[in-house]
Amino acid sequence: MAPTPSRDVVVAGGGIIGLAVAWQAAAAGLAVTVVDPAAGRGSSWAAAGMLAPVAEAHFGEEALASLNVAAVRAWPEFAARLESASGEPVHFRADGTLLVASDPSDRAATDRVLAFHQDIGLAAERLGSRACRAAEPLLAPGISGGVDLPDDHQVDNRAAVGALLAAGRTAGVAFVADEVARVEVEDGRVRGVTLADGSRIAAPRVVVAAGSRSGDLGGLPDGTRPPVRPVRGATVRLRAGDGVPRLRRTVRALVHGRTCYLVPRDDGGLVLGATMEERGNDLAVPLGGLADLLDDARRVVPALDEYAVVETASGLRPGSPDNGPLVGTTTTDGLLMATGHFRNGILLAPLTSSEVVGLLIHGGRPDGPDTGPFAAFRPDRFAPKASVARGAPWAPGVATGP
Ligand SMILES: Cc1cc2nc3c(=O)[nH]c(=O)nc-3n(C[C@H](O)[C@H](O)[C@H](O)COP(=O)(O)OP(=O)(O)OC[C@H]3O[C@@H](n4cnc5c(N)ncnc54)[C@H](O)[C@@H]3O)c2cc1C
Incomplete structure (x- = not known):
C-alpha cells in the first residue's frame, strides 16, 4: 500500500478562495495540497468578476460593506502580485461602475439606495439621464438617470482563477483531482483528510474552502459544520464583433424593480448577469429567468442586439445566514473555514486569503x-x-441572520 503523503496544509476546494489561500500559503513556505475534482470550475467560473463594495452594500449589512471596501482596496496590489507570479494577465480594471434606473419608480429606488450609501460614507454621486448617456453613450435614451460608483471595479474572474492555478503550481502547490470525503480529527485535532477514492493525506491543518458544498464534508466535528447553502445564479457571456460598439465600463441597472448588470471585458466580451434562486444543488438554467435577464439588459443597452451569444454559465453561490463569509479558526485544532462568500467571493479573495494564511x-x-x-x-x-x-458549538439550522 502506498504510504500516506504528509503536507502542512490540505485545502478542500479549489475555487478562487481555496486557490488564493493555497498560492499564498505555498509562497510563504508551507507544503500545500489542493483537493478538488474540478478546480476553478465552481461558482468562481460562472461569476461576473465585479469588485463592487458599493453596489453590493445593502441595508443592514454595514459590517459587510466595510469588509468589502477593504477588499476592493486590496485588489490592485493582489492583481499585480498575481500577474507577476503567474506571468498571466488578470485584467483588473479600475474604471468604476454606472448604476442606472430604467423608469421613474426605479429612479426613486436608486435614490433611496444612494442616500444609504452616502450615509455610511461610500462613494456614490447622483447623475441625470444626460450625464449618464454622456458617460456611456450606449445607454437607451429613455433611462431615468443613475448613480456614479467610482469605487466599484472589475477583474476577469476566469483569468484570475487561471493565474491562481499557474501561480500555485509555480509556488509548489500539489493538486489532487478528487473530492475530500472526510476531514480526519482525533482528540480534537485535525490529522488530515480521506478522499473519495479512499486514499488519505496526512496534514495538521485543513482549510475548508468547498464553496456551497462546505457543509457537506464528512467528519466535521459537531459545532464546526458551516451553515452554507447553495444560491444558484446564471450569467450569459456575449461578444461584440468587429465594428460593434462596446460599453466603456460596468453598467448595473434597475429595470422595473429587477436588477441586472453588464460587465465589459478588454477583448470585446461582455458578461451579463445574474439570476438568483434557491434550488439546492441543481445547476440547470430555467428559460424564464434568462429571458427576463436578456429583456432587461436589452432595454438598458439596445446595442446588445448586435452581440453574439457565446455561453450561458450557472454556479452555486455559497450563501450564509447573514450573507457574510465565514473565515477563521474553529474549536477544532487545525481546522479553518474560508467559505460563505455568497455574492462577493471574487471581491474578497485577496483579503480572505491573507487572513487565512496569517x-x-x-x-x-x-x-x-x-x-x-x-x-x-x-x-x-x-x-x-x-x-x-x-x-x-452550534448546530446547523439554528442560525439566524438579518
Ligand atoms: C452567477 C454568479 C455571478 C457572480 N458574480 C460575482 C461577482 O461579480 N463578484 C463577486 O465577487 N462574486 C460573484 N459571485 C460569487 C462568487 O462566484 C463566489 O462567492 C465565489 O466564487 C466563491 O468562491 P469559492 O472558492 O468559495 O467557491 P467555488 O468557486 O464554488 O469553489 C468551490 C470548489 O469546491 C469544490 N468542492 C466542493 N465539494 C468538494 C469536496 N468535497 N472536496 C473537494 N472539493 C470540493 C468544487 O468543485 C469547487 O471547485 C457570483 C456567483 C454567481 C453564481
Missing part, C-alpha cells in the same frame, strides 16, 4: 480573534447565544 502561519491573530477585518465574520458567530463562550 492564521495558518501564526496559529491565530496576534491580538486575538476579535480583531482584524474578519472580526465580525468568524465561523462561530452563528452559535446559539446561550452556549457561546467564543468557539462554543
Whole structure:
C-alpha cells in the first residue's frame, strides 16, 4: 500500500478562495495540497468578476460593506502580485461602475439606495439621464438617470482563477483531482483528510474552502459544520464583433424593480448577469429567468442586439445566514473555514486569503480573534447565544441572520 503523503496544509476546494489561500500559503513556505475534482470550475467560473463594495452594500449589512471596501482596496496590489507570479494577465480594471434606473419608480429606488450609501460614507454621486448617456453613450435614451460608483471595479474572474492555478503550481502547490470525503480529527485535532477514492493525506491543518458544498464534508466535528447553502445564479457571456460598439465600463441597472448588470471585458466580451434562486444543488438554467435577464439588459443597452451569444454559465453561490463569509479558526485544532462568500467571493479573495494564511502561519491573530477585518465574520458567530463562550458549538439550522 502506498504510504500516506504528509503536507502542512490540505485545502478542500479549489475555487478562487481555496486557490488564493493555497498560492499564498505555498509562497510563504508551507507544503500545500489542493483537493478538488474540478478546480476553478465552481461558482468562481460562472461569476461576473465585479469588485463592487458599493453596489453590493445593502441595508443592514454595514459590517459587510466595510469588509468589502477593504477588499476592493486590496485588489490592485493582489492583481499585480498575481500577474507577476503567474506571468498571466488578470485584467483588473479600475474604471468604476454606472448604476442606472430604467423608469421613474426605479429612479426613486436608486435614490433611496444612494442616500444609504452616502450615509455610511461610500462613494456614490447622483447623475441625470444626460450625464449618464454622456458617460456611456450606449445607454437607451429613455433611462431615468443613475448613480456614479467610482469605487466599484472589475477583474476577469476566469483569468484570475487561471493565474491562481499557474501561480500555485509555480509556488509548489500539489493538486489532487478528487473530492475530500472526510476531514480526519482525533482528540480534537485535525490529522488530515480521506478522499473519495479512499486514499488519505496526512496534514495538521485543513482549510475548508468547498464553496456551497462546505457543509457537506464528512467528519466535521459537531459545532464546526458551516451553515452554507447553495444560491444558484446564471450569467450569459456575449461578444461584440468587429465594428460593434462596446460599453466603456460596468453598467448595473434597475429595470422595473429587477436588477441586472453588464460587465465589459478588454477583448470585446461582455458578461451579463445574474439570476438568483434557491434550488439546492441543481445547476440547470430555467428559460424564464434568462429571458427576463436578456429583456432587461436589452432595454438598458439596445446595442446588445448586435452581440453574439457565446455561453450561458450557472454556479452555486455559497450563501450564509447573514450573507457574510465565514473565515477563521474553529474549536477544532487545525481546522479553518474560508467559505460563505455568497455574492462577493471574487471581491474578497485577496483579503480572505491573507487572513487565512496569517492564521495558518501564526496559529491565530496576534491580538486575538476579535480583531482584524474578519472580526465580525468568524465561523462561530452563528452559535446559539446561550452556549457561546467564543468557539462554543452550534448546530446547523439554528442560525439566524438579518
Ligand atoms: C452567477 C454568479 C455571478 C457572480 N458574480 C460575482 C461577482 O461579480 N463578484 C463577486 O465577487 N462574486 C460573484 N459571485 C460569487 C462568487 O462566484 C463566489 O462567492 C465565489 O466564487 C466563491 O468562491 P469559492 O472558492 O468559495 O467557491 P467555488 O468557486 O464554488 O469553489 C468551490 C470548489 O469546491 C469544490 N468542492 C466542493 N465539494 C468538494 C469536496 N468535497 N472536496 C473537494 N472539493 C470540493 C468544487 O468543485 C469547487 O471547485 C457570483 C456567483 C454567481 C453564481
